Amino acid sequence: MDILVVDDNNEYRDTLVRYFKSKGFRTEGAIDGVDGLARYRKRSHRVVLLDLMMPGMGGEEMLYEMSKWDELPVVIVMTVSSREDEYRYQLYEKGCFYYEEKPIDVQETAWKIRNLIQIQKRDGRSVQGAGSQMNREIQEFYEYVLDQIGQEEMNVAEIARKMGVGRRALDSMAREFLSVTMHDVIRNLRLLKAREICREGGAGNVKELAGMVGYRDAGYFSRLYREAFGSSVVEDLKSGVRLPAFGELRGRM
The missing domain is CATH 3.40.50.2300 (Response regulator)
Incomplete structure (x- = not known):
């Protein structure tokens, strides 16, 4: 080779x-x-x-x-x-x-x-071909998650079923490429989407924003948001924020 x-x-x-x-x-x-x-x-x-x-x-x-x-x-x-x-x-x-x-x-x-x-x-x-196939699967995963971002019931098992792959295979892909679990990836994509909505002024309050990205518990969502970005979701809704890069999330995604 x-x-x-x-x-x-x-x-x-x-x-x-x-x-x-x-x-x-x-x-x-x-x-x-x-x-x-x-x-x-x-x-x-x-x-x-x-x-x-x-x-x-x-x-x-x-x-x-x-x-x-x-x-x-x-x-x-x-x-x-x-x-x-x-x-x-x-x-x-x-x-x-x-x-x-x-x-x-x-x-x-x-x-x-x-x-x-x-x-x-x-x-x-x-x-x-193996590499190209893996990249296509990652892209397909991102597209599916972002399309279903507001669905609270979205989980790794459901995504694997929709993509026609096993849950273990999906988790292995996340660990191999991203060094985290698929659960972590889904959570972080939800938070990034919330940050984008804040930037665009697309939500009136925390509860509405939480629901838009699949969280029923606004308090839990607020804690995750602060841990990820180091700022209050209430403040960001009021002032608006720029869309972050993936690297802004604390820890590895």
Whole structure:
């Protein structure tokens, strides 16, 4: 399997290239997004380890360019700054398969790559196809939850049934990609929607807002809102707030 490491830090890039070569992977490095795209077009690597912050064409722009192609490689994004967490969901939509904080755990990353090989052998799918399918499932999940955001009875089991997958599979997807449970994701999407409604002035009071995002207990909803955003929902309803990025939620989503 071919691996492309795209990172402007020469020492770090060369270290990763040497390590993955020592584990039997055909590996080469690229100094930035432009170099990475050129090398990928020549060789069509199965896996791309992509630094997010680089001069010139950075990782996000390179990922965007690759997302235009019919078949994506498995892209593992590497980042050093917590402020970049807000981009995580947009990156998944563009084709990112894993999101790793630098310095990455090379042994774990190698294990993940080998696991993808096993998926390929077991299911007869390309590694790229497995990644693309997972990204489609995540997008389908988001769309369903946002469409049903006002339904109090919405839960993981119901969503899994609607999507035609098992509950365990859905939870595994959340833990693998987001490091939390699907229950946490649903809660946080409800709170983000509430924050958006506050910004737009779409609710007259806390009880109305709570009901719009699927909470019957306004007091419980208010506590969750304050824990997530550090502000009072009453104050935000009065003053209006800007729509937050995902990274504004306290803790990991």
